[in-house]
Amino acid sequence: MGRLFGTDGVRGLANSDLTPELALSVARAAAGVLAGRDGTSRPVAVVGRDPRASGEMLEAAVVAGLTSAGAEVLRAGVVPTPALAYLTGRNDADLGVMISASHNPMPDNGLKLFSRGGHKLPDAVEAAIERTVVAGRSGEHRPTGAGIGRVRDLPEAGEDYARHVLSTVDQPLTGLRVVVDCAHGAAAATGPDVYRRAGATVHAIGDAPDGWNINDGVGSTHLGPLADTxxxxxADIGIAHDGDADRCLAVTADGDVVDGDMILAICALSMHERGALKDSTVVATVMSNLGFHHTMRDAGIAVQTTAVGDRYVLEALRARGLSLGGEQSGHLVFLDHATTGDGLLTGLALLSRMAATGASLAELASVVQRLPQILINVPVTDRLAVAESDEVAEAVNAVEEELGDSGRVLLRPSGTEQLVRVMVEAPTQEQADEVATRLAEVVARVG
Structure with missing residues (x-):
C-alpha cells in the first residue's frame, strides 16, 4: 500500500483505489486516533458527502467504520465541504468526514478528515491514522452491545450552514445579477438559495446533480459555459464552484476569468480598508502570480508565502492569528468565519465588495496586473537529484538575476509523480516561454 494521504485527504478511483473496505478502515482508525476528549467518552463524528454516485457506497462504509469503533454519527447528507467543517465545530464533534473528490471527475472520490473545531488534520495526526490502517490495527477496538455507535441524521444541516454564511453579509446585494455554476455538485442545493437570500438576482447552471454529472464540463475547472451564460x-458576474464548493472562481460581465489571486487581492484590499485584515498581512502560496505580490506591496499589505495546498495556508493563518489567505485555484480562507476554504463565503465577499463600491468586477480585478506565466512539467527519473543539483541551482540563479524584480522562477517537484514543475513569470510571454524552456532542458538533463 502506498501513502494514503495526499495534499487533501485520501483520494482515488472509487471502488478501485478507494474501496469501501479502505474507507471503513480509515474511518475506524480516525475514530480511534481522534477519540473522546477524556479518553473514555464516546466520540462524535459528522459525516457529509458530495452528490457523486459512489458517495452513497462510501458513506455507508464510513458510517459502519465509525459506529463499529463506538462513535456516534451525525449524518449531514449532501453538503459542501466547508459546511461539513462548520457543522463539525457547531456540533462539538470530535471529527468530521467529508466524502468528496472536489474538482476531480465523477469516477474518483475521496475522504477529507477534520478534527475537533472543524480543522484539517495536521501531518502528525494523518500519519498516526495511516500507521493504524497500514498495520491493520484499526479493528482492534470492537465494542459490543450498547458500546456500538448509533446514527442520527441532521435534517437542518444545509440550512444551518446557509444561515452561517449569510450572517457574514453586511449589506443586501440588491441590483446585482449573478450567474452561479454549481458544477452539478454540493453547491447545487445551497448556493443559488444563499445568493438569492443575500439579495442578488440569480441564474443557476450546473445545478441538477444526478450522481454522474459532477464537474462534467461545468464548474471551476470548465469556465466556458459560465462565461457564455x-x-x-x-449578468454582472459569474461565480463558479467546484464539486464540493470549497473554491470559487469568477468571470466578468464580458466573460473574462478572474482567478483566485485576483479575488484574494480584492478581498484583502477590502478588509484592509475596513481595518479587518489582521497585521495587514495576507497568506498566499508559492504559486501566486508576482503581479499579486506587487499589488499587495503597493497597498502596504504584507504577504506570507506557504507551500501549495490550502491546509498550509490554514496553518500559517492559525499560527499567526491572521484573517485571510488563499490560493490561485480559488480556495480562500476567511479565518474569522471559517476553518477551511469556503466557496460560498468567497462568492458573498466578492459580491459584497461590488455592492459596497458600485464597481464592476472587471474594475475591481484590474488592480492586479498579472505577469505572463508558463508552467512546464518535466518528466524525470530522480526528483531528489534535481533538487540537489549544482547545475540546476546555477541555472536558476542566472535566470533570477536576469529577471530581477520583473519576474520570478519556481521549481517544484511533484508530490505524487516523477515530475519537476518549472514555472516562470516574466514581463512578456515570449521571455517567459524562452526562460522556462531553457530551465526545463537543464532539469531534464540532470533528472
Whole structure:
C-alpha cells in the first residue's frame, strides 16, 4: 500500500483505489486516533458527502467504520465541504468526514478528515491514522452491545450552514445579477438559495446533480459555459464552484476569468480598508502570480508565502492569528468565519465588495496586473537529484538575476509523480516561454 494521504485527504478511483473496505478502515482508525476528549467518552463524528454516485457506497462504509469503533454519527447528507467543517465545530464533534473528490471527475472520490473545531488534520495526526490502517490495527477496538455507535441524521444541516454564511453579509446585494455554476455538485442545493437570500438576482447552471454529472464540463475547472451564460443573460458576474464548493472562481460581465489571486487581492484590499485584515498581512502560496505580490506591496499589505495546498495556508493563518489567505485555484480562507476554504463565503465577499463600491468586477480585478506565466512539467527519473543539483541551482540563479524584480522562477517537484514543475513569470510571454524552456532542458538533463 502506498501513502494514503495526499495534499487533501485520501483520494482515488472509487471502488478501485478507494474501496469501501479502505474507507471503513480509515474511518475506524480516525475514530480511534481522534477519540473522546477524556479518553473514555464516546466520540462524535459528522459525516457529509458530495452528490457523486459512489458517495452513497462510501458513506455507508464510513458510517459502519465509525459506529463499529463506538462513535456516534451525525449524518449531514449532501453538503459542501466547508459546511461539513462548520457543522463539525457547531456540533462539538470530535471529527468530521467529508466524502468528496472536489474538482476531480465523477469516477474518483475521496475522504477529507477534520478534527475537533472543524480543522484539517495536521501531518502528525494523518500519519498516526495511516500507521493504524497500514498495520491493520484499526479493528482492534470492537465494542459490543450498547458500546456500538448509533446514527442520527441532521435534517437542518444545509440550512444551518446557509444561515452561517449569510450572517457574514453586511449589506443586501440588491441590483446585482449573478450567474452561479454549481458544477452539478454540493453547491447545487445551497448556493443559488444563499445568493438569492443575500439579495442578488440569480441564474443557476450546473445545478441538477444526478450522481454522474459532477464537474462534467461545468464548474471551476470548465469556465466556458459560465462565461457564455453570463454574456447571454447580461449578468454582472459569474461565480463558479467546484464539486464540493470549497473554491470559487469568477468571470466578468464580458466573460473574462478572474482567478483566485485576483479575488484574494480584492478581498484583502477590502478588509484592509475596513481595518479587518489582521497585521495587514495576507497568506498566499508559492504559486501566486508576482503581479499579486506587487499589488499587495503597493497597498502596504504584507504577504506570507506557504507551500501549495490550502491546509498550509490554514496553518500559517492559525499560527499567526491572521484573517485571510488563499490560493490561485480559488480556495480562500476567511479565518474569522471559517476553518477551511469556503466557496460560498468567497462568492458573498466578492459580491459584497461590488455592492459596497458600485464597481464592476472587471474594475475591481484590474488592480492586479498579472505577469505572463508558463508552467512546464518535466518528466524525470530522480526528483531528489534535481533538487540537489549544482547545475540546476546555477541555472536558476542566472535566470533570477536576469529577471530581477520583473519576474520570478519556481521549481517544484511533484508530490505524487516523477515530475519537476518549472514555472516562470516574466514581463512578456515570449521571455517567459524562452526562460522556462531553457530551465526545463537543464532539469531534464540532470533528472
Amino acid at each position: 453570463v454574456r447571454e443573460q447580461g
